[in-house]
Amino acid sequence: xKCLYVYNPKSGKGKAEKKKKEIxxxxxxxxxxxxxxxxxxxxxxxxxxxxxxxxYDYLVVAGGDGTLNEVVNGVAEKEGRPIxxxxxxxTVNDFAHSVGIxxxxxxxxxxxxxxxxxxxxxxxAGDHYGIYVCAMGIATDTSYATKQIAKKTLGKFAYFCxxxxxxxxxxxxxxxxxxDGGKIEDRFALLLTxxxxxxxxxxxxxxxxxxxxxxxIMLVQERKKYVRLRSLITIARVFMLGIGNRLPKNAxxxxxxxxxxxxxxxxxxxxxxxxxxxxxFNFTVIKDGVQIIVPK
Numbered sequence: 001x002k003c004l005y006v007y008n009p010k011s012g013k014g015k016a017e018k019k020k021k022e023i024x025x026x027x028x029x030x031x032x033x034x035x036x037x038x039x040x041x042x043x044x045x046x047x048x049x050x051x052x053x054x055x056y057d058y059l060v061v062a063g064g065d066g067t068l069n070e071v072v073n074g075v076a077e078k079e080g081r082p083i084x085x086x087x088x089x090x091t092v093n094d095f096a097h098s099v100g101i102x103x104x105x106x107x108x109x110x111x112x113x114x115x116x117x118x119x120x121x122x123x124x125a126g127d128h129y130g131i132y133v134c135a136m137g138i139a140t141d142t143s144y145a146t147k148q149i150a151k152k153t154l155g156k157f158a159y160f161c162x163x164x165x166x167x168x169x170x171x172x173x174x175x176x177x178x179x180d181g182g183k184i185e186d187r188f189a190l191l192l193t194x195x196x197x198x199x200x201x202x203x204x205x206x207x208x209x210x211x212x213x214x215x216x217i218m219l220v221q222e223r224k225k226y227v228r229l230r231s232l233i234t235i236a237r238v239f240m241l242g243i244g245n246r247l248p249k250n251a252x253x254x255x256x257x258x259x260x261x262x263x264x265x266x267x268x269x270x271x272x273x274x275x276x277x278x279x280x281f282n283f284t285v286i287k288d289g290v291q292i293i294v295p296k
Contacts, residue, residue: 003031004056004082006048006071008039008063012089016062019105023087027060030113039067049074056082060112062105064090069130069272072122072290076129084292085112092273095132098197098208099294115293121211122289123195125261126281130271131290132196134283136263137220138170138189138227138235140270172222172231173267179259184252189222189231191261193283194243202239213287217254218243258284 005027007016016023017038028034035056039045045061049071052059059082061071068086075081087108088096095101099118102108122131172187192199194216197208205216218238222231234248243253261269262280269276 001031001057002033002055003027003035003058003060003085004048004052005034005036005060005062006039006045006067007036007061007087008045008067008089011063011067015089015105016087023062023105023109026109026113031058039063043070045070046074050078052082053078054080058083058085060085060087062087062089064088065093065095065132065273066090068095069274072131072272073129076122076124076289077286081290083117084290086292087112092201094196094198094201095272097201098132099210099292101294111295112293114296116296117291118294119211119288120290120292121195121213121285121287123193123215124282124284124286125269125271125276128271128276129286129289130195132194132272133199133270134193134195134215134272135199135270136175136191136261136267137173138231140190140268170227171225172227173263175219175267176262177217177219177254177259178262179254179256184219186219186221187223188219189227190218190220190235192218192238192243194218195285200239204239204242205244206242207244211287213285214255214257215285216243217256217259219252219254221250221252256285258282 009017024036037048045067049059053075061067086096086101087105088101088103093103101111122129125134172189174187175191176185194205197203197205220231220234234251260282265278267278
């Protein structure tokens with residue numbers, strides 16, 4: 001079995017670099033052939049993942065959710081996609097938490113060598129792919145706008161500090177969501193497309209299915225100039241109690257396999273924690289998008 005090991009030297013306060021020898025030794029003892037490459041620039045993991053298709057049986061990646069997203073974009077819908085192994089080193093690691101991959105490096109490597117492949121759907125928004133969340137609206141810029149030095153110093157708390165400072169300055173976004181059998185057009189404080197159990201460390205979707213071909217969408221309506229306390233309470237309720245519970249009147253839940261989102265150019269879509277862009281997006285769920293190793 002041939003394996004490519006790709007690691008982000010900046011993730012997790014440089015843990016992948018510090019533990020490189022130990023990780024490589026364990027992977028080398030399991031795989032017949034192992035090539036080791038570290039990422040040197042934004043988008044490098046995507047390039048490496050794309051080139052791994054048809055050449056390697058496995059692709060192991062060490063980094064945060066952003067690095068994993070690059071890998072997903074590199075292998076999505078390509079022939080000869082390698083089975084993925086993931087060593088989560090980011091600040092939040094929502095995806096790993098959702099599928100049960102341990103955050104501890106040694107345990108994560110043990111899972112790669114002794115676990116089982118899980119078929120997991122991905123989704124496509126425009127020309128980009130994601131695996132666990134797509135969002136627009138209040139505080140959705142937090143994951144990529146929070147300064148790296150703050151994340152290193154404060155960890156997850158840095159995200160809450162950034163969001164809290166701006167909480168009453170967010171403006172609702174005019175959005176149009178079109179789907180088979182319906183259309184919703186209004187102003188919203190938040191659009192949350194969830195393909196995961198966890199978002200921002202909260203267990204938001206207890207009934208999540210890994211590969212059913214659908215995503216859950218939560219919309220929080222807000223028609224005033226700025227986001228009001230009522231909307232903030234609804235959003236807090238969604239995160240604390242989950243999207244499967246009884247919802248307030250200003251919340252809409254959808255369960256879709258494809259839809260089209262239109263929003264102003266000033267509104268940025270967050271895809272797996274990274275700012276994607278703005279405008280109009282065609283959104284499609286892709287079953288069996290990747291295979292990723294999880295604990296047995």
